[in-house]
Amino acid sequence: xxxxxxxxxxxxxxxxxxxxxxxxxxxxxxxxxxxxxxxxxxxxxxxxxxxxxxxxxxxxxxxxxxxxxxxxxxxxxxxxxxxxxxxxxxxxxxxxxxxxxxxxxxxxxxxxxxxxxxxxxxxxxxxxxxxxxxxxxxxxxxxxxxxxxxxxxxxxxxxxxxxxxxxxxxxxxxxxxxxxxxxxxxxxxxxxxxxxxxxxxxxxxxxxxxxxxxxxxxxxxxxxxxxxxxxxxxxxxxxxxxxxxxxxxxxxxxxxxxxxxxxxxxxxxxxxxxxxxxxxxxxxxxxxxxxxxxxxxxxxxxxxxxxxxxxxxxxxxxxxxxxxxxxxxxxxxxxxxxxxxxxxxx
Numbered sequence: 510x511x512x513x514x515x516x517x518x519x520x521x522x523x524x525x526x527x528x529x530x531x532x533x534x535x536x537x538x539x540x541x542x543x544x545x546x547x548x549x550x551x552x553x554x555x556x557x558x559x560x561x562x563x564x565x566x567x568x569x570x571x572x573x574x575x576x577x578x579x580x581x582x583x584x585x586x587x588x589x590x591x592x593x594x595x596x597x598x599x600x601x602x603x604x605x606x607x608x609x610x611x612x613x614x615x616x617x618x619x620x621x622x623x624x625x626x627x628x629x630x631x632x633x634x635x636x637x638x639x640x641x642x643x644x645x646x647x648x649x650x651x652x653x654x655x656x657x658x659x660x661x662x663x664x665x666x667x668x669x670x671x672x673x674x675x676x677x678x679x680x681x682x683x684x685x686x687x688x689x690x691x692x693x694x695x696x697x698x699x700x701x702x703x704x705x706x707x708x709x710x711x712x713x714x715x716x717x718x719x720x721x722x723x724x725x726x727x728x729x730x731x732x733x734x735x736x737x738x739x740x741x742x743x744x745x746x747x748x749x750x751x752x753x754x755x756x757x758x759x760x761x762x763x764x765x766x767x768x769x770x771x772x773x774x775x776x777x778x779x780x781x782x783x784x785x786x787x788x789x790x791x792x793x794x795x796x797x798x799x800x801x802x803x804x805x806x807x808x809x810x811x812x813x814x815x816x817x818x819x820x821x822x823x824x825x826x827x828x829x830x831x832x833x834x835x836x837x838x839x840x841x842x843x844x845x846x847x848x849x850x851x852x853x854x855x
Contacts, residue, residue, distance in 0.1 A: 515543060516545075516580050518573045519553070521588060526554045527643075528812050529584065529815065534820035538823060541824050546568050549567055578596060582597045584601040586802060594622030599627065603630075604628075607773050609771050616846055627835040627836065628838060641822070644700065645814070647765050648699065649704040650803040652690070654763060656688075659684070659733060659761055669806050675807065686709070686732050688711070688731055689731040690737055692737035694714075697739070697765050730759075732759065733762075734748075735765060744775050747775050762795060762797045781799075782799045
């Protein structure tokens with residue numbers, strides 16, 4: 510049996526402190542016979558030495574392009590622009606299957622190099638549910654930032670911390686908050702609801718049933734809107750430029766899904782994400798928070814939970830329906846962009 514080889518790369522994004530594997534989950538893989546290499550990183554929430562103690566081999570940061578062909582490269586967020594052609598099987602959030610900006614270029618890099626994208630978003634069970642996701646913490650932090658903004662307590666730049674510190678900041682200070690969570694039954698929505706409850710907010714929870722015939726007047730009668738909907742295709746917008754001209758109580762939107770540039774964008778009132786340095790976009794009297802790596806603000810909690818879900822599936826990498834569906838999703842996306850190659854290296 511061929512030994513499974515994983516290389517966990519350092520994240521290219523300077524604000525990313527999470528990892529797809531914690532030292533504990535990496536150690537479980539090593540004990541299960543998987544060869545795990547970890548690129549050194551001074552930013553990662555867990556120290557390099559913790560991975561070494563778990564049995565992982567430490568390698569220099571940025572060395573993944575030179576890894577042998579049979580290595581699976583594991584990460585979270587986007588790759589650097591080089592190398593132009595990607596020859597490995599990469600596992601990360603590629604954000605390339607909903608016609609997002611840059612999708613065709615990323616898929617072309619894999620086609621040119623003969624590699625494959627096994628997108629973490631496409632790792633789903635028999636019922637189409639993701640097997641591992643950061644959704645809970647994305648929702649929790651997105652809602653928390655909206656509450657802090659509403660109370661005038663959101664400082665910038667944002668800094669990563671712990672849930673304990675965040676919850677202390679959320680303790681109600683007497684200023685009432687009425688908040689609406691759309692997509693309330695999913696991971697992300699549950700996280701948002703928990704944060705709003707911790708903040709003492711009055712929480713309205715909508716999901717599919719409540720949005721079949723959208724009550725825009727009721728939506729606007731909240732201080733905060735948290736969009737936690739995981740859309741896979743075109744969706745009727747929750748807010749439009751026309752909507753914002755109506756009388757409204759709504760003053761803050763936290764768009765946790767950040768489907769900017771995609772047909773699945775439910776809030777086409779804005780067209781660019783916000784950042785840790787500038788977390789709020791001011792738009793027609795409305796504050797928009799749209800940060801696409803929210804869970805990295807609670808990197809330890811987010812990593813531990815995600816890794817616990819992902820690691821068991823990595824032991825069956827390439828040999829389960831979960832991974833076969835991921836390959837199919839990549840092939841379908843590549844074909845939708847008319848990207849073809851002579852040999853299938855997936």
